[in-house]
Amino acid sequence: MIEGRARLGGRVHQETLPSGHSVDAGPNWIHGTKDNPILDLAKETETATGSWDNQTYVLDENGKFLSLAESERHSSIMWDIIEDAFRHSNKHCATISPSESLWDFFQKEVARRIPDTQPDFERERDMIFKIAESWGAFVGSHIFTQSLKYFWLEECIEGENLFCAGTYKKILERIAKPALEGAVIKYETLVTGIQSSSDDGGQLKVLTRGGESFEFDEVVVTAPLGWLKQHHTEAFSPPLPARLTKAIENIGYGSLEKVYISFPEAFWATSDSKEHKVQGFCQWLAPNYAPESNPQKWNQEIVELASLTPETSHPTLLFYTYGDQSRYLTGELARLPTKEKRDALLYAWFRPYYSRLPGYEEGASACKPTGCFATAWLADELAGNGSYSNFQVGLEEGDSDIETMRDGLPDRGLWLAGEHTAPFVALGTATGAYWSGESVGRRIAKAYCREEGGITVLN
Structure with missing residues (x-):
């Protein structure tokens, strides 16, 4: 995992007031209570919610x-x-x-x-x-x-929309736990370029501002939409397809x-x-x-x-x-x-x-x-100089734009995740961002699995 900040979570982050109380700098709310995994995680971690x-x-x-x-x-x-x-x-x-x-x-x-x-x-x-x-x-x-x-x-x-009274701190810790325990995380490492050789499934090369280079079979880009808007032209080689570029440019950023x-x-x-x-x-x-x-x-x-x-x-x-x-x-x-x-x-x-x-x-x-x-x-x-994807006047193919970003470029091994690639019911929310990561994880796992006698085998 290559992380530009000195911490995980992006906009899911807390600050401490002089009174000693912790407050969320990013999401404050859990939007919706019907089959919402963030609410399930709040309950699991005994995170207080209020309304x-x-x-x-x-x-x-x-x-x-x-x-x-x-x-x-x-x-x-x-x-x-x-x-x-x-x-x-x-x-x-x-x-x-x-x-x-x-x-x-x-x-x-x-x-x-x-x-x-x-x-x-x-x-x-x-x-x-x-x-x-x-x-x-x-x-x-x-x-x-x-x-x-x-x-x-x-x-x-x-x-109901619930205020996350206990902050997202324990929720984030629970989500990040597997990565913290099992992944190699490069903190304070800024990505400047992602190179793929072709659409034949070859390895991708990730370049950093510090001059490092890493090679991967698959790359999941979780950069905010605002960052993609600013950097998609120079960050990806070969350039992103025109339809994906158009989708990134079309969706608004708040x-x-x-x-x-x-x-x-x-x-x-x-x-x-x-x-x-x-x-x-x-x-x-x-x-x-x-x-x-x-x-x-x-x-x-x-x-x-x-x-x-x-x-x-x-x-x-x-x-x-x-x-x-x-x-x-x-x-x-x-x-x-x-x-x-x-x-x-x-x-x-x-x-x-x-x-x-x-x-x-x-x-x-x-x-x-x-x-x-x-x-x-x-x-x-790193937040893309803003917060929250939204849909502005002039948008002609908003649903198709979201689907295009959600699809990513699996033939290149290049995937996008974040609130801007969420299911339509949760776009722009922490729940949507969580679901988008789960979806990409499942799709990558499926690509590396095969069925043998009714048993799923990891290639």
């Missing part, structure tokens, strides 16, 4: 909380439209124009569901549109660029980032009244009260971690950013020379939002951040 009720706390553009009833009404309409978009995409994929976006679908559906004869219809429509923009936090790219034609490829496994900010106490969750505390998700819609730091009025979204299971909870807010905001924040943080200055920027950037949570008092010790951590996948070469 919240479906309530989302919403603040309007002036920083005022909507009533829970109003929040629920708007959020329900938004999610109903999302479900209808999945069904519409599934049923009419062949006839939907590649130029149509999920945002276009929302424009039509919101107008249909909230007619102009309804009282205050403009305000009602506007609130749903603002909530809908938060879809970007699910796929790492703006709703305006989400393909409607291939929106069905975003569907996940059936069942920019989801996360910021954790911890406090001495969960001041937002101490009230006995549901109307005066936040538990679970909270959204700040198109804020107009941070004109200097956020003139674009980017939405903000958190999940708070204080109401998880007792053994995993801690007074921390997890902010999700995506798209232009992620690119801006990552760029600004990269320019600052010290951690103290980077932390100060994050506290200042997010203060207009967490300061509007219930229980906040300016100057109170419970409301002063004690530490933070921000991911920077956009600045990470």
Whole structure:
């Protein structure tokens, strides 16, 4: 195994906050509970999972909380439209124009569901549109660029979405155990080229930045889609076939980032009244009260971690950013020379939002951040300078593109694995990445086996 990092796991990785709590820098969620191997591994490793009720706390553009009833009404309409978009995409994929976006679908559906004869219809429509923009936090790219034609490829496994409260640490350890025990692993070794002599099944040569050369019968490339996009032209010799090259270029790559900010106490969750505390998700819609730091009025979204299971909870807010905001924040943080200055920027950037949570008092010790951590996948070469495969407007053959990458080049002994080659039901998820590796492993094993008298024999 040739690993560019000093550790295994890629984006499945944990960092420790100053409070001592471990948090995931990559996947936070287990998407779906029906026949999900990651959930099975969570149970096997006694990794705690958590969930919240479906309530989302919403603040309007002036920083005022909507009533829970109003929040629920708007959020329900938004999610109903999302479900209808999945069904519409599934049923009419062949006839939907590649130029149509999920945002276009929302424009039509919101107008249909909230007619102009309804009282205050403009305000009602506007609130749903603002909530809908938060879809970007699910796929790492703006709703305006989400393909409607291939929106069905975003569907996940059936069942509940569970937050991995105990982090993915023990799950990763369990998955990596066979490799750690039985494989030779070359850490901090960067691959620059993969050469195959021809399509006749001959050996492949893997070249590294340090000048090393290795020969293998089969090579499984688990580099993220973003890395393949940047390097496929020079990394493979002979060049990849045109159809595979096109598939790599066609599928989108997102920019989801996360910021954790911890406090001495969960001041937002101490009230006995549901109307005066936040538990679970909270959204700040198109804020107009941070004109200097956020003139674009980017939405903000958190999940708070204080109401998880007792053994995993801690007074921390997890902010999700995506798209232009992620690119801006990552760029600004990269320019600052010290951690103290980077932390100060994050506290200042997010203060207009967490300061509007219930229980906040300016100057109170419970409301002063004690530490933070921000991911920077956009600045990470090995992550492909981004995170999460997705499906953008203009995509014409999304399903075929995925299948082409999933097939790989077995005649050359060259295989691809990762979230971008997953089954359609789990694309872009940790479960999908796991399944893709299993699939390639099975296909290689099958290629090296033969049947003798009903017994499978390894050649």
